[in-house]
Amino acid sequence: DQQVKQNSPSLSVQEGRISILNCDYTNSMFDYFLWYKKYPAEGPTFLISISSIKDKNEDGRFTVFLNKSAKHLSLHIVPSQPGDSAVYFCAASDVNTGKLIFGQGTTLQVKP
Amino acid sequence: GAGVSQTPSNKVTEKGKYVELRCDPISGHTALYWYRQSLGQGPEFLIYFQGTGAADDSGLPNDRFFAVRPEGSVSTLKIQRTERGDSAVYLCASSPPRSSYNEQFFGPGTRLTVL
Numbered sequence: 001d002q003q004v005k006q007n008s009p010s011l012s013v014q015e016g017r018i019s020i021l022n023c024d025y026t027n028s029m030f031d032y033f034l035w036y037k038k039y040p041a042e043g044p045t046f047l048i049s050i051s052s053i054k055d056k057n058e059d060g061r062f063t064v065f066l067n068k069s070a071k072h073l074s075l076h077i078v079p080s081q082p083g084d085s086a087v088y089f090c091a092a093s094d095v096n097t098g099k100l101i102f103g104q105g106t107t108l109q110v111k112p
Numbered sequence: 113g114a115g116v117s118q119t120p121s122n123k124v125t126e127k128g129k130y131v132e133l134r135c136d137p138i139s140g141h142t143a144l145y146w147y148r149q150s151l152g153q154g155p156e157f158l159i160y161f162q163g164t165g166a167a168d169d170s171g172l173p174n175d176r177f178f179a180v181r182p183e184g185s186v187s188t189l190k191i192q193r194t195e196r197g198d199s200a201v202y203l204c205a206s207s208p209p210r211s212s213y214n215e216q217f218f219g220p221g222t223r224l225t226v227l
Contacts, residue, residue, distance in 0.1 A: 104154050
């Protein structure tokens with residue numbers, strides 16, 4: 001039972017345009033949602049998070065939107081840069097244990 | 113400062129052998145997590161330590177898997193009688209006390225290959 005889903009395995013965008021990565025979840029008890037970025041042969045690195053009581057969090061070029069009624073969140077990157085090319089994971093935090101539950105990841109390619 | 117380190121970076125073993133994977137968390141981080149990532153999938157939770165004790169080991173797939181953190185710092189993940197299906201990247205993460213949004217800092221992982 002996949003509690004966190006990223007339905008798009010890959011996304012390709014042109015440099016300077018907006019990248020939108022999507023994530024859906026099923027458990028309404030999650031308290032935080034996080035986005036991680038992963039380069040090959042490295043561990044995931046934290047990008048941005050959002051509390052379940054918020055609907056938007058912005059940090060520079062990165063903005064995360066949360067729609068609780070739809071159990072959906074999205075990460076917007078604008079403008080996209082070639083260095084943003086990586087695998088992006090959406091993760092949900094379990095309020096009881098602190099473990100993170102990850103989606104399958106979306107590979108973003110930003111073309112120069 | 114130093115991040116989470118994991119050794120070895122790569123481990124190749126034969127089916128049926130025993131392996132140990134080591135994780136050095138960031139100094140001062142009280143929580144430590146182990147995850148396993150298979151090809152094309154996101155990291156999957158295995159076990160979580162708060163200090164020396166395992167607070168949640170519900171993700172360990174079976175009793176061949178065991179992890180310890182005897183002094184509340186370094187942790188070792190132990191796999192007995194390895195099987196080909198255990199092949200994956202094993203990730204360790206740590207987080208500081210009173211982390212408001214549960215940000216976890218990941219190591220580079222150990223790639224385990226069981227032949």
